Amino acid sequence: MQTLTQRLANPTRFMELSGSVLPWIAGAAAVVIAYGLYLAFYVAPPDYQQGETARIMYIHVPCAWLAMAVYAMVAMSAFGFLVFRHPLADVSAKTAVPLGAAFTFLALVTGSLWGRPTWGTYWVWDARLTSVLILFFLYLGLMALRSSIEDDSLASKLTAILALVGIVMLPIIKFSVDFGNTLHQPASVLRVGGPTIDTAMLTPLLVMALGFTLMFVAMHFKAMRNEILRRRVRALQLAQVEKAQASQLAAAE
Amino acid sequence: MSAFLALLKRDLMLSVRQGGALGTALGFYMLVVTLLPLGLGQDLNLLSRIAPGILWIALLLAALLSLGRVFSSDHEDGTLDVLATGRMPLEMVVGAKALAHWISTGIPLALTAPVLGLMLNLDIAVYPLLMATMLVGTPAVSFIGAVGAALTLRSYRGGLLIALLVLPLYVPTLIFGMAAVNGLLGVSGTSAAMLILAALSLTSVVLCPFAAAAALRVQMQ
Numbered sequence: 001m002q003t004l005t006q007r008l009a010n011p012t013r014f015m016e017l018s019g020s021v022l023p024w025i026a027g028a029a030a031v032v033i034a035y036g037l038y039l040a041f042y043v044a045p046p047d048y049q050q051g052e053t054a055r056i057m058y059i060h061v062p063c064a065w066l067a068m069a070v071y072a073m074v075a076m077s078a079f080g081f082l083v084f085r086h087p088l089a090d091v092s093a094k095t096a097v098p099l100g101a102a103f104t105f106l107a108l109v110t111g112s113l114w115g116r117p118t119w120g121t122y123w124v125w126d127a128r129l130t131s132v133l134i135l136f137f138l139y140l141g142l143m144a145l146r147s148s149i150e151d152d153s154l155a156s157k158l159t160a161i162l163a164l165v166g167i168v169m170l171p172i173i174k175f176s177v178d179f180g181n182t183l184h185q186p187a188s189v190l191r192v193g194g195p196t197i198d199t200a201m202l203t204p205l206l207v208m209a210l211g212f213t214l215m216f217v218a219m220h221f222k223a224m225r226n227e228i229l230r231r232r233v234r235a236l237q238l239a240q241v242e243k244a245q246a247s248q249l250a251a252a253e
Numbered sequence: 254m255s256a257f258l259a260l261l262k263r264d265l266m267l268s269v270r271q272g273g274a275l276g277t278a279l280g281f282y283m284l285v286v287t288l289l290p291l292g293l294g295q296d297l298n299l300l301s302r303i304a305p306g307i308l309w310i311a312l313l314l315a316a317l318l319s320l321g322r323v324f325s326s327d328h329e330d331g332t333l334d335v336l337a338t339g340r341m342p343l344e345m346v347v348g349a350k351a352l353a354h355w356i357s358t359g360i361p362l363a364l365t366a367p368v369l370g371l372m373l374n375l376d377i378a379v380y381p382l383l384m385a386t387m388l389v390g391t392p393a394v395s396f397i398g399a400v401g402a403a404l405t406l407r408s409y410r411g412g413l414l415i416a417l418l419v420l421p422l423y424v425p426t427l428i429f430g431m432a433a434v435n436g437l438l439g440v441s442g443t444s445a446a447m448l449i450l451a452a453l454s455l456t457s458v459v460l461c462p463f464a465a466a467a468a469l470r471v472q473m474q
Contacts (some may be wrong), residue, residue, distance in 0.1 A: 082467075130424075137421040144417050148408035157471040158404050160391050164420065165400060165464050172453070176425035 011088055011228055018221045023070035026218040033211035038083075039204035056114045058204055062212035063107035067135060070100030070216065074142070075167035088224075090156040091231075093163060094146065099216060101139035107132060127177045134173055138166045152211035256341045257349050264353030274319060279365055282315040283357050286369045297374040304373035305383055305434040312387060313423050315396060317416055319358050320398040323350050324406055324469070337473050343466040347377045351399040351462070379434065382443070386433045389447060392454040393426045396461040403465035405418030407472050425453055 040058035047054035077093035080086060112122045115174065123129065142159055149155035268274050289307050290300055301306075327333040327350075336346045366387055367380045375383075401419035408414055433446035 008286065017401070048347055132419045137417070141418045141421065144414055145404060148405070148414050150409075151407075154407065154472060158468055161464055161468050161471070162404055165422070168460070169425075172425050176428040 014088060015225060015228060022218060022221050022225075025214055025221065029211055029214035029218050032207060032214055036204055036208035036211045039207055044201050044204045050118050052118045053114060054201075056110055057201075058208045060107060060110040060114055061205055062209040063103045063110060064132065065209055066212055066216055067104035067107050067132060068101060069213075070096055070103060070137070071135060071167070073172070074100060075163050078163035081156065082160045082164070087231075088228075090160070091224050091227045092220070093160060094156070095227050096220055097139055097142045097146075099219055099223065101136065101143065103212075104132060104136040104139060105215070108136065122240070130177045130243055131174045135170070136179075138170070256339070257345055260336070260341075260346065260349040261353050261356075264350055265357055268353065268357035272445050273321060275357060275361055277317045278315045279361060281318055281355065282311050282362055282365060285311040285314060285370060286372065290373070301374040301376060304370055304375035305379065306431060307373060308369060308375075308383065309356045309387070309427055309430050309434075311369075312362050312391070313420070313427065315362055316358055316391065316394045316398060317419060318412075320402045320415055320419070321405075321412055322376070322404040323354050323399055325402070326404055333469070334473060337469065343469055344462040347399055347403070347462040347465040347469070348458070351396045351458075351465075353393050354399065355395035359395050360388065363387035363391055382432050384426045386430045386447065386450060389451050389454060390426050393450075393457040394423065396454075396457040397422050397426075400468065403468040403472075406469070426450065429453065 036058065040055055043232075044055070046052050070078075074093050074096045077096065079090045080089035081093060106250075115124070116122050142162060145162055146155045146159045149158060289311075293299065293303075324333060327336070337343055339346075348451055363384055366383055370377075370383065372379060398415075401415045401422075403457060404418060405415045429446045429450040433443050433450060
């Protein structure tokens with residue numbers, strides 16, 4: 001008797017299932033983001049201090065959340081790959097890294113654009129900014145390490161080890177950069193004692209966060225499917241080359 | 254334990270006798286420190302203010318430069334395979350090699366810092382503290398670096414890649430090293446930062462050999 005995860009971990013089963021689910025998730029992402037944008041631009045009130053510029057929050061905050069959540073997912077996939085040796089976990093880790101890097105980059109850029117009118121500068125060496133920037137470098141390191149090793153299975157294992165080292169180091173890095181003072185506002189949604197943000201702004205934010213998460217899931221599924229197909233094509237090509245070599249040898253004899 | 258000491262002794266002797274590895278690191282250290290005042294201008298007040306930061310960052314870069322050879326020469330001539338099949342766990346092998354790197358690179362770099370500090374007009378009263386933070390912090394530099402060296406053993410572009418992988422992981426060491434030197438938190442803060450720095454070093458001494466050994470095992474299968 002297989003468990004649900006075991007059944008889903010079969011690449012063929014995964015291809016079938018993700019193929020049928022993907023259009024729905026992508027559609028849901030589009031609808032939710034469209035609704036979220038409508039809420040953000042027409043329904044949510046402008047901030048009493050920052051005015052209209054605060055609306056960039058509805059893009060910035062979901063990106064920042066995903067930047068961290070995707071790294072956690074990469075690390076979990078890496079763990080799954082190292083412990084259970086399942087190729088699908090590696091496919092998941094490999095394809096999530098560029099997406100996570102993209103969200104981190106967007107969080108940095110939107111934050112920088114938001115910082116200019118409100119803090120008066122594009123960049124400050126503040127604790128949160130610094131730790132997100134370092135997170136971005138960790139993503140880049142994962143991509144660079146994987147692309148620098150020719151042997152694919154070796155590259156997967158080494159990248160998985162690096163991802164786990166990274167997840168151990170991240171809290172320490174976060175703690176160390178928090179050591180200094182911070183300009184960034186403290187966490188205002190997920191905190192003990194309930195959110196400090198008003199419902200009129202919280203609702204669009206949560207809708208956008210849901211939409212961005214759905215978008216990530218859709219893109220991740222698509223990327224995983226592409227990667228599986230790429231590996232199959234490669235296996236077929238290798239098989240063809242071997243076959244051709246074998247027939248050449250046979251002809252020579 | 255005797256195998257551990259033998260390996261440590263062998264690596265230290267190699268680092269002394271085999272072609273100026275230490276000299277290269279020290280030369281690089283001095284050159285970085287020489288270039289910075291040329292780029293920043295010769296204002297002695299500015300230099301004495303930022304000297305600890307310059308020295309710490311130059312130390313990280315110099316240590317980074319010498320990380321590549323922690324495993325690579327042993328990997329090339331097959332010594333690493335012999336060590337891996339030996340009775341000593343690979344984690345201990347990594348530990349001995351990282352420790353040798355610390356003794357042969359970290360300690361000399363930390364001891365050179367005061368000389369360079371003179372050139373940067375650093376207050377002499379700060380030297381003992383600066384050297385203490387460097388001596389306490391460099392084990393973390395060597396052991397975290399060993400993980401990077403193990404991960405990049407078989408990649409092209411090893412040297413550049415190791416910098417990209419390892420430098421972000423040096424952030425905590427740098428921050429607490431600087432916090433201890435600058436006394437950002439007053440006199441009691443210095444000892445707190447020092448203790449955290451020691452904790453970072455001890456933690457990486459314990460944990461990093463496992464990650465590095467895992468990376469080496471994967472590559473030797």
